[in-house]
Amino acid sequence: MSIAMVRGQELSDTFWALDDLTFSVEQGESIGLMGLNGSGKSTLLKLINGVMRPDRGTVLTRGRIAGLIATGAGFHPQLTGRENIFLNAAILGMSEKETRAKFDDIVEFADIGKFLETPVGTYSSGMFSRLGFAVAIHTDSDIFLMDEVLAVGDRPFKRKCLARMDEIRKSGRTMFYVSHAPGSVRKMCDRVLVLEKGRLAFDGPTEDGIKYLKYDDGDVTSEEHLEGEEEDLGADV
Numbered sequence: 001m002s003i004a005m006v007r008g009q010e011l012s013d014t015f016w017a018l019d020d021l022t023f024s025v026e027q028g029e030s031i032g033l034m035g036l037n038g039s040g041k042s043t044l045l046k047l048i049n050g051v052m053r054p055d056r057g058t059v060l061t062r063g064r065i066a067g068l069i070a071t072g073a074g075f076h077p078q079l080t081g082r083e084n085i086f087l088n089a090a091i092l093g094m095s096e097k098e099t100r101a102k103f104d105d106i107v108e109f110a111d112i113g114k115f116l117e118t119p120v121g122t123y124s125s126g127m128f129s130r131l132g133f134a135v136a137i138h139t140d141s142d143i144f145l146m147d148e149v150l151a152v153g154d155r156p157f158k159r160k161c162l163a164r165m166d167e168i169r170k171s172g173r174t175m176f177y178v179s180h181a182p183g184s185v186r187k188m189c190d191r192v193l194v195l196e197k198g199r200l201a202f203d204g205p206t207e208d209g210i211k212y213l214k215y216d217d218g219d220v221t222s223e224e225h226l227e228g229e230e231e232d233l234g235a236d237v
């Protein structure tokens with residue numbers, strides 16, 4: 001699987017965002033996708049969801065796929081939150097009737113107040129994420145993809161998202177969750193894949209994956225603080 005990237009004038013320079021990556025996932029598994037910035041996690045989600053195609057190799061999936069891959073993806077900046085709910089839901093494969101039936105729940109979950117009637121181009125990244133997550137979790141899917149939604153949400157929203165993701169997991173749906181936070185991955189995932197420069201560096205139980213990443217023995221004060229926060233959130237779910 002790869003993405004050819006042209007850098008500057010050097011047309012022959014090829015960059016493989018993902019390379020030599022092979023794994024399979026059973027229905028109902030909950031996978032934590034971890035790795036440093038730029039290691040290929042989002043690219044992998046895009047390949048699974050089908051918005052990107054691999055240059056080489058194949059991705060086989062079964063069933064309906066939903067989730068939140070990039071904040072703001074599938075939203076039109078000049079349309080209001082309300083209009084974008086319908087647009088985004090249609091992109092995720094929901095009929096208008098289905099969206100109408102779930103509309104109030106989606107709005108309640110997003111909890112963006114009067115901004116529902118405002119063009120989303122003016123939204124903060126957190127508000128984008130709230131709306132996107134709210135639509136995604138109300139889509140019936142067999143595979144649920146979640147890319148770092150918790151990075152921009154505020155604390156009460158993070159808590160709400162984690163609780164809902166836990167429900168999705170317990171309902172037997174397959175889940176891919178991209179996160180840098182060991183606390184929430186521990187809570188949410190049975191298995192971890194660690195990517196390093198586009199390659200699969202680790203595939204195994206969550207705790208071993210976190211150990212492999214050495215995210216737990218950092219001595220940076222701010223990291224410890226963040227970790228503590230995620231642990232708190234995890235404990236709340």
Ligand SMILES: Nc1ncnc2c1ncn2[C@@H]1O[C@H](COP(=O)(O)OP(=O)(O)OP(=O)(O)O)[C@@H](O)[C@H]1O
Nearest residue numbers: 003004005017035036037038039040041042043044
């Ligand atoms: N459309 C694209 N065109 C060119 N290069 C791309 C494209 N998408 C991703 N890349 C490159 O592929 C690599 C992997 O990117 P990706 O977004 O998948 O990483 P990531 O692991 O999700 O990172 P992060 O933790 O920062 O979100 C990066 O070096 C990125 O620059």
